[in-house]
Amino acid sequence: MRTPAASGWRLHPRGSSSSKLTRRIISNVKITLLCAFVTLLVLRGTVGVNRRLVYIAGSPDNRADPATATGSARPVEDVERILREIRADSDDDPDAGPDNDEAPTSTSSYAATGEHFDHGAAWTTTNYRLQPRVTRWNAKRRRWLHQNPGFPSRDARGGPRVLLVTASPQGPCGSPDGDRFLLRATKNRLDYCRLHGVEMVHTTARLEDPELRSAGDGDGWAKLALLRRLMLAHPEVEWLWWLDAGALVTDMGFELPLARYEGAHLVVRGDSYQLFQRRAWDAVSTASFLLRNCQWSLDLLDAWAVMAPRGRARHDAGALLTATLAGRPAGEADDQSALVHLLVTEKERWMDRVYLENQYYLHGVWTALVGKYEKAMEKHHPGYGDDRWPFVTNFAGCNPCDDGKNRSDEYPLDRCASSMERAFNFADNQVLRLYGFRHESLASAEVRRIANRSTDPLEAKEEALAFLKKPSEPDLWSNDVRKNRKRKGKGDLDFVLARILRRVGWRSKC
């Protein structure tokens, strides 16, 4: 005789088995759907359908066809159109899209431009490429990271690893105080890097090809080879941040808004009106920019470097740039003009991975900023990075390590030196506050104590850290900072996609 209880008890395993089967089927269907979804996502990238939105901080109007540009760009329109038409024949398949992991089979050829600017002679550097050649870098990097858990691509606070890269000449400086400025600039960067968990490389050796060297101490073109080499030697690094040796970080509280750059591979200070409407040679700045460690960036460096080889190639390219870019002085091709030219002429190929940043001074020119420090100290806090408290102050034109031959007459040495002293002390004050000191004035290297001798050092630390934060900001120093940031619209979707991709082992963001 069966009691209901016993019957129920015996029946249970049968019911459980059937329910398990159902659950398994549902689970299988789920996995199949997920796989299909991931396949779709991968295809989306490969066939170039539904490309990501262009990450340009300016208005949509700025994305008008460059051929319809107005103002100072008009005189060069015809030249540009012809160039584009000729070069279209040798360009890569545009459908390959920026997500393509393979390097293009040939870089864009400038040979055809020779007839306009070189009176018939062919360009000798058509196929110039940075070394060593690397293809399928994203996959290789991903695999290496997987095999080397001792090199995590995230820092201790969970953010992507950033490597600040700077270079200074291998020999002593030509100017008497040049090395001292470089020492202080290095100390300045070191402070920022320690406060924000950024790693730092400072090279003094010349690692570039001899073709990329410049006559003076300029490291303009050499940075392309250096960045490429560091990218390949440090697969654990997600972002490389190039900073010219003559630039100082003047906002010690500002945190690079890396979450905003999801989907972007190059972040430059710039303005889309200046770039596409005016085609100004200084529409973007290459003294301070961020570059993601991925195949796209390696390809960009290759395309960017075609004007680099010194001698006739660089000289002739300079003539092209002066003729086509607004406001550019005559002279051999420089890396900044070359990037502007590349982004304008190959907008479709590159711009959907370029973020033009103008919400803070990723790069700021000293002449416009050093006079504002007192006002900043009086009215604001560090942490904004914008006009209220500029993030980077670059002493462009000062060439502090130079023997003076390349120094612009516009910026006499003593004006440069006193401005640098101000910028250094302005930044140093933000660091010294943690130890209870500050400079006697922005013009003085001497410091004086500001903290009471009996102050509790931990309270002083809290106060100094609070000072470095924007007043309205959520806790910048907490691990949860990313949770506090709200994403809206497209950002939300991107975030969810990125999370799913990461879950299925898609670690790199390239």
Next chain:
Amino acid sequence: MRTPAASGWRLHPRGSSSSKLTRRIISNVKITLLCAFVTLLVLRGTVGVNRRLVYIAGSPDNRADPATATGSARPVEDVERILREIRADSDDDPDAGPDNDEAPTSTSSYAATGEHFDHGAAWTTTNYRLQPRVTRWNAKRRRWLHQNPGFPSRDARGGPRVLLVTASPQGPCGSPDGDRFLLRATKNRLDYCRLHGVEMVHTTARLEDPELRSAGDGDGWAKLALLRRLMLAHPEVEWLWWLDAGALVTDMGFELPLARYEGAHLVVRGDSYQLFQRRAWDAVSTASFLLRNCQWSLDLLDAWAVMAPRGRARHDAGALLTATLAGRPAGEADDQSALVHLLVTEKERWMDRVYLENQYYLHGVWTALVGKYEKAMEKHHPGYGDDRWPFVTNFAGCNPCDDGKNRSDEYPLDRCASSMERAFNFADNQVLRLYGFRHESLASAEVRRIANRSTDPLEAKEEALAFLKKPSEPDLWSNDVRKNRKRKGKGDLDFVLARILRRVGWRSKC
């Protein structure tokens, strides 16, 4: 009617309840026992019973009573004995032990020594103390770390956080190439810090009391105030590593063996025979040493600084040191002699937390090392840190930033400069290998490519990292490195105790 099955099914919960009760009781007993054990451990530290073994790398014979010392120490025996007898009256309760979290109520008084070396005048700095005063630092630090999880006291690889501290003069160097040397030395340290996840502070401002300043550019005494200030401002840091501005890291592969220093608070290069038998003024080196962030270290800095105040105090203390330490040249008190004196005269109070390291060059003098680099490159790998491949090469006596007035005649400027160039390039080669380059020779700043252009960059990275490791070492770069290290005897017990303490929230090792 009950079926056995149903009965069994109903009985089961009762059996389970009784078993749960038993388990709970066992669990409670376990917790009680654990608590009792922890209480015992805490008491052990507080009442000073069963002190940890003295961490001295030398033989047990070296720990003989200094009063029985032989050799050159004999002539100063009587002076020392009298000093000890007089000072014993004013010393703190020795039972308080080094684990005591409270600062002593008075520092050791040197007033009584005045009659021997100052002809009756009292020492004015008897109660000199570094500022700000802090007591119960271990508890405060522990609480702060608990409240600020955004500042973990462990680095990304799980090791204790280390802060490399160095200082250079606030003004330009007196020698023509001084600033350039400092720049390269900073780059050298930066490389080591990046490779090993060490943080770095470089100060150029004078944060010390005016009493601690020196006539020249020496940062001898100033380092005590700086270390104290950094310790209090960076509770998240476990170890501070002081490195003189004139020292270079010459083994980029060497990992500080921090696991070996469990229980020690000060690690100095030194030799117990030289310290206790000979009482040599250079028995330990203060150009490169490790200091743990804890109350013991704050107390040590206070006791160490009593001879620091400049003027008569420092001058008279110099006379005492010259009279009592073997081989010391005449001159005002320096920080190294003062530490030797402190460790010899207050051995019982300090030495059980001092680790005399002589298994690798935590500090090495350049004259003995720069000639060996070629042999090292020919026969060995980096990673040993000892005679095979020295870890730190200090250019003692060169004073590279000095105007030459304090430079020893023994070391002419050109010999210093060429040796520094060799040391810098020797170290730089180990870093450049990662990027496929090396210096043309140790005397040349020029570099040449060593890697084949077609080499896979990731294979090159593996090879360069493997080169930095000692051949027989377990994987230095893996997170599991601590698991691979075997501990023996006392070490095993210490490790287990430390783990249990950490489990119950005992985070700091002080």
